[in-house]
Amino acid sequence: MPLQSKRLAEIALLLGIATALLILSTYTVAGVFTTLLLPLPFVFLGRRQSGSSIVWSIVIFTCVGGLLAGIAAAMMAVTVAIWGAVMGKIYAKSESAIPAIFAGAAAVFLGYLAILALSAFVFGVNLNDMFQRATEFKPPFMPQEQFDQGIQFVKMVMPAFLVLMSIIQSVVTHGLSRLLGWLIKSPVPALPPIREWSFPRSILYYYFICMISILLMSDEWDGSFWTSAVFNVKVMLDVVLTLQGLSFCLFAIHLYNRKVLAPVLIVSLFIFPPLTTILSLLGIFDLGINLRKRLETRVKRG
Structure with a gap:
């Protein structure tokens, strides 16, 4: 042909x-x-x-x-x-x-x-009408x-x-x-393994700027453009830090050769959503003080 x-x-x-x-x-x-x-x-x-x-x-x-x-x-x-x-x-x-x-x-x-x-x-x-209709589905409690x-x-x-x-x-x-x-x-082409993911450290600066803005201006939120912008950036940074924390946990699991724990951790995220808060904190520490490098050095030293 x-x-x-x-x-x-x-x-x-x-x-x-x-x-x-x-x-x-x-x-x-x-x-x-x-x-x-x-x-x-x-x-x-x-x-x-x-x-x-x-x-x-x-x-x-x-x-x-x-x-x-x-x-x-x-x-x-x-x-x-x-x-x-x-x-x-x-x-x-x-x-x-x-x-x-x-x-x-x-x-x-x-x-x-x-x-x-x-x-x-x-x-x-x-879109506003759609949100207005959502009030019909308010739980009684x-x-x-x-x-x-x-x-x-x-x-x-x-x-x-x-x-x-x-x-x-x-x-x-x-x-x-x-x-x-x-x-x-x-x-x-494949993505690198999640345990190798690491985001720029500058993300921490943006995160803390958002947190400080929310704390200082919490009484003045009025649905304005800047209010919406800060909250949207905060939501996306929360997700990024959660992924950083998940990456650190999978890195530690791989480092200690406890591979059976990886699927348990992934499934637990769906069963216990508050676990994302812990992962987010781990992500902050990992970026802030290079936690995985310290862990790797400790394991190598025995």
Whole structure:
């Protein structure tokens, strides 16, 4: 088969798979699972095809989505297609998975913003109205004032939530791409083990600045831009420090050769959510006083 025909056949096959997944995601309960698989055809399309072929594939897929299920499906189609293609293109050019994950997260986040804008300006769906309707689901045992404060806080940290969700979705796509790449003998770059993760020490300065701002201005929070900005940065830094603490624990487990404890720790995070506070403190100490280096030196000394 000529090379051009082979490329066209591959594009047609991947678009067919993507369309089938889009139909399942739109019209069936299997969409809970198939939505996670939607970017994968475009990840491999991005890795193997030229830029013009990718653009035309995204256009065709978006039009098919619009014809099948209207503008909502078209928006989902263009978002997952760009998301997967961006990750695939960076996989093809880089030996590290990190740039692809962050580029994919950026594409997902922009997709969220586009969907919110479309909902507001085309369908007239107001985000504030949605939060207002949430008051109908207040638990009977919760005081109204406490519930209102919770809703206000969720509204305030919505940008941080969208950023974190975008990163999580990109990481999930990376994991599925790795699995599929292994199955079809087309390996995808791997992330370094979590025990080797370490964030810049400067994160501590930003964290303490946020904490001091919250303490000094706690009586003046009024939902302004700066209030929202500080809380959003604080939420994201909490997640980063928790990951740093988790990395330290896994490093210690690996150092002491107690590998059976690693899955126990991961599962415990889901069973006991307050454990994240302890991990966050460990992350602060690890960055602040280089805790893992001290531990490694102590173990080597016996």
